[in-house]
Amino acid sequence: MEILDGKKVSNEIKQEIAVQVAKMREKGEKVPHLAAILVGSDGASLTYVGSKVRSCEKVGFESTLVKMPSTTSELELLNKIEELNKNEDIDGFIVQLPLPPQIDTQKVLLAVDPDKDVDGFHPMNFGKMALDMSTFIPATPFGILELLERYNVDTKGKHTVVIGRSHIVGRPMSILMGRKGWPGNSTVTLTHSHTKNITQIISQADIVISALGVPKFLKAEMIKDDAVIIDVGITRVADDSYEKGYYITGDVDFENVSKKASFITPVPGGVGPMTIAMLLKNTLLARDRHRNRK
Numbered sequence: 001m002e003i004l005d006g007k008k009v010s011n012e013i014k015q016e017i018a019v020q021v022a023k024m025r026e027k028g029e030k031v032p033h034l035a036a037i038l039v040g041s042d043g044a045s046l047t048y049v050g051s052k053v054r055s056c057e058k059v060g061f062e063s064t065l066v067k068m069p070s071t072t073s074e075l076e077l078l079n080k081i082e083e084l085n086k087n088e089d090i091d092g093f094i095v096q097l098p099l100p101p102q103i104d105t106q107k108v109l110l111a112v113d114p115d116k117d118v119d120g121f122h123p124m125n126f127g128k129m130a131l132d133m134s135t136f137i138p139a140t141p142f143g144i145l146e147l148l149e150r151y152n153v154d155t156k157g158k159h160t161v162v163i164g165r166s167h168i169v170g171r172p173m174s175i176l177m178g179r180k181g182w183p184g185n186s187t188v189t190l191t192h193s194h195t196k197n198i199t200q201i202i203s204q205a206d207i208v209i210s211a212l213g214v215p216k217f218l219k220a221e222m223i224k225d226d227a228v229i230i231d232v233g234i235t236r237v238a239d240d241s242y243e244k245g246y247y248i249t250g251d252v253d254f255e256n257v258s259k260k261a262s263f264i265t266p267v268p269g270g271v272g273p274m275t276i277a278m279l280l281k282n283t284l285l286a287r288d289r290h291r292n293r294k
């Protein structure tokens with residue numbers, strides 16, 4: 001069994017980006033600038049946005065964090081998005097999800113300028129992704145592809161089973177694994193809460209990508225020998241014996257599944273850190289696109 005070490009690979013990617021940014025600075029060029037809008041103060045969202053901003057600093061990007069109260073109206077958020085769309089200094093931005101219930105997420109994602117949509121959530125970019133056109137690929141799926149590539153995991157002709165059909169992970173992942181090229185050329189089954197015989201389907205998978213959010217859902221008995229296991233689930237389980245009052249666990253019963261798998265991502269330290277590294281990559285791409293248009 002080999003660990004797909006997202007922590008290590010994400011640090012390598014950040015190092016590569018830092019070198020590029022340093023060169024920009026030397027030449028007196030503008031460095032990439034990422035902004036993030038956070039509505040409300042959900043604990044996990046604060047953590048994720050915080051580490052996105054810290055990672056920007058680490059690689060030498062400029063960053064702006066826009067915090068808005070949980071009572072923000074849809075119109076107020078749309079106005080803020082319009083402001084960032086127009087701001088020439090900002091190359092890309094994200095609206096951290098989930099949003100409070102008074103705000104229509106689809107309307108918000110449609111309002112983001114597709115050329116600044118470094119999350120790749122705008123329907124225009126999602127469509128381009130599905131049609132193999134060059135675009136921003138959502139950071140979590142992009143990070144998974146990058147891990148498979150850097151560890152030389154064979155995906156061609158393999159049966160990939162994706163668990164969960166969320167718009168930000170499961171759905172795009174199912175499209176990407178079936179695309180031409182590598183990592184891709186997989187035969188994909190997208191499973192969800194209405195899937196019948198899900199355990200039977202998982203038992204046939206060469207590659208399992210679990211984005212469910214149910215701690216320790218995937219057990220060793222459920223997988224094929226030497227399957228590749230990608231764990232996208234991150235759940236905070238309340239536990240006072242930990243300093244923070246909680247611990248983090250994935251969808252996979254790592255201790256037992258790892259003994260049977262050929263490759264496996266840990267949680268924490270797997271897909272999560274890769275998500276952040278690929279968001280930085282997308283921001284670099286956004287900055288280049290900007291410059292080319294001017």
Ligand SMILES: Nc1nc(=O)c2c([nH]1)NC[C@@H]1CN(c3ccc(C(=O)N[C@@H](CCC(=O)O)C(=O)O)cc3)C=[N+]21
Pocket residue numbers: 047048051094095096097098119139140234248267268269270271272273275276
């Ligand atoms: N517009 C938008 N874009 C996103 O990309 C987005 C989002 N909304 N909403 C929430 C999800 C989740 N997500 C994570 C990012 C980093 C870690 C991460 O760094 N995880 C660490 C542990 C972090 C911890 O301590 O909780 C790890 O797995 O090692 C996890 C999850 C991005 N998301």
